[in-house]
Amino acid sequence: MKYFNYHSAKDSKEASKLASSSSAFLAGGMTTIPSMKLGLATYKDLIDIKNIKKLSGIKVSGKSVTIGAATKHVEVSNSKDVKKAIPSLSSLAEGIGDPQVRNRGTIGGSIANNDPSADYPSACIALNATIHTNERKIEAAKFFKGMFETALKKGELIEAIEFQIPEKSSYQKHPNPASRYAIVGVYVAKHKGDVNVAVTGAKSCVYNDKEMSKALLGNFSSSSIDGMDLDSSEMNSDMHASADFRASLVVTQAKKAVDAC
């Protein structure tokens, strides 16, 4: 048995103070606990952040939807406010994993982990999100740095994610049939004077496909990206999908998303 200390932090300050190079925040535990169990990760301290009230809850204003970091996927998918303001965000949450995972996993944990095939990072990019931490505000475009890598510093705690409400949007995922993570997920959002095509699952980190965004800004119709031949050289390849298949899926899912907008 690997022994560790369990702490339950009462506020962000305490949580951040307890953090060290061998600690992890415990939100839903849906990533942390399986990786500890399989011996892929060991920690000296687990800092439970679920009891920090400030981190949970959903607020909608005229321009944005702000979701507390420890808000569970199920709360996002069930929220009437989210459904009304950004329906695609609620349906993204509904498509994560399975009910057990959605009843525990949190949005903050998901983006802090930055799994290359996680769903939420694409929402952050597509919806021009701002990540609020206990120290600063970070634009989504600068937050996701690489595979499992973010701009977060040691002990920095995500408090909330603020999404910009788009004119139209849709998230379309081609799930891994086993895990149901995204083999490719494409989040298309049309904002005033701007279109984002955020892609997850295809490469080592979520990205905004500039070529498709530009084409769609000119003409927001799936025909404007139909048949686009994407460069697959940087795409992931595994037993579930080759790089070429992923390249094709990015376009297909983007088209579906545009059609569904």
Place this chain on the structure above:
Amino acid sequence: MASLVGSRVERKEDKRFLTGKGRYTADINLANQTYAIFVRSPHARASIKKLNIDKALKSSGVVSILTGKEIADDKIGGLIAGWAIRSEDGTEMKCPGNPPLAKDNVNFVGDPVAVVIAESLAEAKEAAEKVEVDYKVLKAVTSTADAMNGDTIHEGIDKNLCFDWLLGDRQKVKEAFDKADKVISIDIINNRLIPNAMEPRACVADYNAASEEITLYTTSQNPHLSRLIMSAFGNVAPEHKLRVVAPDVGGGFGSKINVYNEDIVCSWAAKKINRAIKWVAERSESFLTDIHGRDHVTHAELAVTKDGKFLGFKNETIANLGAYARVFGTVTPTYLFGPCATGVYEIPAAYTNVKAVYTNTAPVDAYRGAGRPEATYTIERLVEKASMELGIDKTELRIKNFPTAFPFKQTLVHTVDSGDYVAGMEKAKQMADYKGFEARRKESEAKGKLRGIGVTSYFEACGIAPSAAVMSLGCGVGLWESAEVRFNPTGQVTVYTGSHSHGQSHQTTFAQIAADELGVPIENIDIVHGDTDKGTFGMGTYGSRSLAVGGIAIVNACKKIVEKGKRVTAKMLEANPEDVEFKDGEFIVSKSNKKKTIGEVAFACYLPGVRDEMKSPLPEGDEPGLKETSFYDPSNFSFPAGTHIAEVEIDPETGHVKLEKYTACDDFGRIINPMVVEGQVHGGLAQGIGQALYENAEYDETGQLMTGSYMDYTMPRADNFPEFNIGYTCTHATTNPLGVKGCGEAGAIAAPPTVMNAVIDALGGQEVTMPATAEKVWKACKNLKKSNAKAA
């Protein structure tokens, strides 16, 4: 009294299972028990240079660490193959030793080398990490198709070949092919599957130093068979000093037939340390070390005439046994496979040749359907291809080659007693609206989708295995079943069966049968199984044999009870036994109309003596008590059959296959409980469709299992399936008194070719291998688009 056989009696076991009161092996905790963790090979093939347990022994809480050396020193035997197969050239099959703990060599990832026993699970785990094993890693053999060209895995087993077996007549087949107008040929792969029972394997072993008895609680489909193997071959303890209990078991699908390394090691070690030992597999251990299923590479050919008559059939298969040959490992790809490979057709000449090979992968053994899914996949994919190449409707072509009369002497081995394949086909077509398909295909096309329809007509041999039949084939072991029916003095009944229920609802269906036979209310009947101390010897549950063999043993034992009851009634009522009739729980003297209930008779049998009369109700020659036993060895297999039809819609842009419709029309003979049968059909279909579209066990070239968790191994989920459209035709089996055939495996047998035939139909006849994943289908769609463009 209304008959219970045939009605949807609610499951007696549900209360226990649905309220969390089931008692599974992992629920059993014994006083002062210890915990075992197995140290397993991380390599697919290696020799063990050194094994050092010094550090681990010093770890906290360690009670004992045992290795392959101790188990060899104690002369504990290894795991065995239960069926001896002879090669075409007359030589015996070649099986390597398979010690419960490897001493010199490891042959697949997960092969255990040591067991660490400690006071707690956590301490056992921690100590296990400190066991140091120095391996010399050797080149692994992992490919089924190339296994014969790889390095020799087991010393003395040339080409890694266990046997090269032939069933049928090559010369006759050659003559048939010479006469053919056309030869249809196909190369197929039957993908490897991991059974994934919901409950992982587990065992708790206990030793009583005073009685010198070992008790093993284990997740087994056949506790008596396990005891026999552990005693006779494992040398763990003589049978009378070994009790094996298989309590509630959460699914088996064949994976819990085998005695496993852990059963033997824990039983042996419990005696050695004189304490109870508990072991529960983690899911990742289940993936690595449960037996796997299927894994065939096949080339098959069908010789046909222009108008679609089948003339001859060839089947050349390489079957992967994995690292070792296990209990049903050698019979599954031979006698359970070859005879069924000619399907439901009259084919004058046929042969099946199987080369069984060893590889550095988990052992392959019987998995739901065992051999028959592989057989059905071979013939039904071939027949569907023939229909495309001959341009004859797929259902017409099948009907044209169905047997016209029963008994049907099937080409290779079986004589099928009853069936009506044409009726099954007609009903399935109607249920599936076969006629309306072309319209639906057009609708899909209008949406930019491809639609396909696939058909399978299958039969299977269930109720393994009539001794007379299998002995004549050269197999050493026949498999009968036993039952004991015991009355209490006050009239309730306990039925002991050698079958084992791990999801099959025996507590309900067997009680329905006994209730009808004895006229006793079903509430007063208990079914007991799964404990070698309780029932007489039994063979267990697999191969859809429980009802067709075990159920008949119950019927026969009940009939003996009724016979005795007649004699006792006659004595009590001063009549001739021949004049006593039995109906609805009452013995009636036909001449006088006097009667005794079966409860009164039972009471009299136990408490003979009627006050003031000074005479016994027991006839001369009859002993007191009311208890009868039957050992039933069937005269033949039973042969369920049916036609299944699937329809899929494919999105050519993503390769996604959506199963739109699935129709199953089966002939299971008499149905005891339709609700239970539906459950069995649904489960079988889920696994069969899973094989076709989702599941695949994949090893890399070094022998690491790539699909070792649910993150990568696709278990189908409820949302993968449409509402199943299920129906029946019914011809009674003529070889058993209930007329039953068996239903447990049909879905898993028929679904893979049905779904794949539909997928391939949608893809314009292009082959794809199972599972038909999005990428494979997407590629095929691209090819189709290209070839269509060329044609235009």
